[in-house]
Amino acid sequence: MRALRAWVDPFLLALAATLVVGLVVPLPAAARAGVAVAADVAVVVLFFLYGARLSTREVLGGLRNIRLQGGILLATYALYPLLGLALHAVTGPVLGTALAAGVLYLTLLPSTVQSSVAFTSVARGNVAGAICAATLSNVLGMVLTPLLVLALMGRSGSVGLGGLREVLLQLLLPFVVGQLLQPFVGARVRAHRSLTLAVDRGTILLVVLAAVTAATAAGVWAVVSWQMLVALLALCAVLLTVVLAATWEGGRVLGLDVPDRIALLMCGSKKSLATGLPMAAVLFPGAVAATVAVPVIVFHQLQLMVCAVLARRLAATRHTSGSLDTPAPPPR
Secondary structure, eight states: OHHHHHHSOHHHHHHHHHHHHHHHSOOOHHHHHHHHHHHHHHHHHHHHHHHHHSOHHHHHHTTSOHHHHHHHHHIIIIIHHHHHHHHHHHHHHHHOHHHHHHHHHHTTSOOOSHHHHHHHHHTTOOHHHHHHHHHHHHHHHHHHHHHHHHHHHGGGTSOOHHHHHHHIIIIIHHHHHHHHHHHHHHHHHHHTHHHHHHHHHHHHHHHHHHHHHHHHHHTGGGGOOHHHHHHHHHHHHHHHHHHHHHHHHHHHHTTOOHHHHHHHHHHHTOOOHHHHHHHHHHHSOHHHHHHHHHHHHHHHHHHHHHHHHHHHHHHHHHHHHTOTTSOOOOOO
16 A cells, blocks of 8 residues: 555545546536636635745745756756747647647646655755755746746637736735735744645646536547547656756756755656646636646656656665765666
């Protein structure tokens, strides 16, 4: 049972169950509207809690290690988008227009927070640097991701200035309000991490349910075949492999020590499901958001599985070497 939990997160099982419910249980229009409103409210609460939980000192601390933070930001907001554009140009005939757009959207997202820090810790990397990097990536992502979506995906007509305005109102404004109230409520929010976790996961499930039921009602899934899903999984595996190799070798080129290279590897290779799905619900119409979310969900599970193995391998290698400064072999 313990080994199974290491590979399969119970939350991901709940996410899969939500997908199935959205696919097979038809909801009337009034029920779909109610779920959509609940999802919007949950997104606002979630980003308020993010702002209230996060110390302003942590946000500012993300600027201290210039080489590490710069490397992670370049991987997240330059390398990934360039790869996404290249893949989007060639995968349309294989994946279909909607899933290909989802792959591009995936590459524009910020890094994760929890899993990046957790895997950096397991691999005996620079945990403080990972916390700052993941924090900075997510704070900047609330502005950069919508702007990148607008610039690179706006031509499709699925997102525009109205979508950017919604992001500012539903994501950035609650975060700023949370930051302003952080000196007064931050300690309480951090002391009740289970509350933020419950809102985090509940929001994702609501967003997925709203998106999938809207897509089901619109008949979107009729154009997604199992062959497309297999091709999507293979494509995500290639994308993750390229970025893992680039971030590990990039750390060496930047002259980072091994703990910082591990932080760059773990933070620079991740894409955030927790941020990506709520943003998709705001940026895209419901039916479009559902198919755009599929690559994000597939990639999220894949990155957790692969990085769990890499973190254990790096930790074992460094334990055997007996030195924090002995370079670990590059992950494959």
